[in-house]
Amino acid sequence: xxxxxxxxxxxxxxxxxxxxxxxxxxxxxxxxxxxxxxxxxxxxxxxxxxxxxxxxxxxxxxxxxxxxxxxxxxxxxxxxxxxxxxxxxxxxxxxxxxxxxxxxxxxxxxxxxxxxxxxxxxxxxxxxxxxxxxxxxxxxxxxxxxxxxxxxxxxxxxxxxxxxxxxxxxxxxxxxxxxxxxxxxxxxxxxxxxxxxxxxxxxxxxxxxxx
Numbered sequence: 001x002x003x004x005x006x007x008x009x010x011x012x013x014x015x016x017x018x019x020x021x022x023x024x025x026x027x028x029x030x031x032x033x034x035x036x037x038x039x040x041x042x043x044x045x046x047x048x049x050x051x052x053x054x055x056x057x058x059x060x061x062x063x064x065x066x067x068x069x070x071x072x073x074x075x076x077x078x079x080x081x082x083x084x085x086x087x088x089x090x091x092x093x094x095x096x097x098x099x100x101x102x103x104x105x106x107x108x109x110x111x112x113x114x115x116x117x118x119x120x121x122x123x124x125x126x127x128x129x130x131x132x133x134x135x136x137x138x139x140x141x142x143x144x145x146x147x148x149x150x151x152x153x154x155x156x157x158x159x160x161x162x163x164x165x166x167x168x169x170x171x172x173x174x175x176x177x178x179x180x181x182x183x184x185x186x187x188x189x190x191x192x193x194x195x196x197x198x199x200x201x202x203x204x205x206x207x208x209x210x211x
Contacts, residue, residue, distance in 0.1 A: 014173075014176050014180075017153065018149055018150045018152075018153040018154075020153075021149045021150065021151075021152035021153035021156070022145065022146060022149030022150070022153075023149070024100075024149065024152060025099070025100075025103055025145050025148045025149035025152060026145055026149070028100050028103045028104055028107070029103045029104070029106065029107040029141075029145060030107065031104060031107065032103060032104040032105060032106060032107025032108040032109075032110075032111065033107040033108070033110055033111030034107075034111065035104075035107075035108050035111065036107065036108040036109065036110065036111025036112035036113075036115060037111045037112070037114075037115040039108070039111075039112050040112065040115045040116055040119055043116075048116075048120055051116060051120065052120045052121065055117065055120070055121065055128070056121075071195070071196035071197075071200070072192060072193065072196035072197070075192045075195050075196055076188070076189065076192040076196075079140055079188045079191070079192055080185060080188060082102065082106065082144060083143070083144060083147055083181065083184060083185055083188060085098075085102060086099060086102070086144065086147045086148045086151045086181075087147065087151065087177075087178075087181045089102075089151055089155065090147075090150065090151025090152070090154045090155050090177060091154065091155075091158070091174065091177070092155065092158075093155065093158050093159055094155075095151065095155045096152055096155045096156065099148050099151050099152055099155070100152075102148070103144075103145075103148055106144065110133070110137065110141075113129070113133055114129045114133055114134070117129040117132075117133070127206060128203070128206075131199055131202045131203055131206060132199050132203060135194050135195075135198060135199060135202075136191045136192065136194040136195035136198070136199060137191070138191070139187050139188065139190050139191030139194065140187075140188055140191035140192070140195075142187070143184035143185075143187040143188050143191070144184075144188075146180070146184060147180065147181055147184050150177055150180060151177075154173060154174070154177050157170060157173065158170070
């Protein structure tokens with residue numbers, strides 16, 4: 001019985017050379033999430049009470065009147081700034097450490113936010129974390145991890161490249177990197193739309209059901 005073979009696309013070949021840097025990016029992001037979760041233990045009862053009160057007030061406002069207006073543009077600008085930072089660091093020789101630091105802090109904030117919501121509000125916090133944090137990051141986080149991983153790999157290639165033929169290949173890879181950033185920017189637009197329009201609507205619905 002013959003096995004069915006599939007043609008290898010240009011993107012397959014492109015991503016194969018960046019698999020290890022992408023794994024490194026994912027690992028650093030995961031470490032950031034872990035530290036964010038552990039940072040919950042450093043909060044005092046007064047800090048937890050203050051933050052919990054703020055979260056409940058926010059949910060109460062969204063339950064009565066979802067705030068769609070004015071959320072999309074600043075959220076999109078913020079997300080695209082991170083993407084652009086990875087792009088700039090990727091095409092610079094000294095960009096690798098800063099990519100890793102940015103990934104760590106991005107993971108730290110995400111881990112801290114989700115852990116705080118769950119630890120302080122329990123099952124209500126879990127539902128809120130899924131609606132307000134996880135949904136949009138199903139689009140935004142993979143896009144950032146892919147670009148940051150390729151940025152790490154491309155930055156290393158800049159250091160290691162020698163010779164005219166290697167530089168010609170590097171120009172092609174730069175074109176691929178730029179195209180990838182544009183495609184991931186479109187993914188981030190979708191994720192930001194979920195953040196600005198989908199999450200407030202779902203919080204409103206959940207609040208009506210008593211969550």
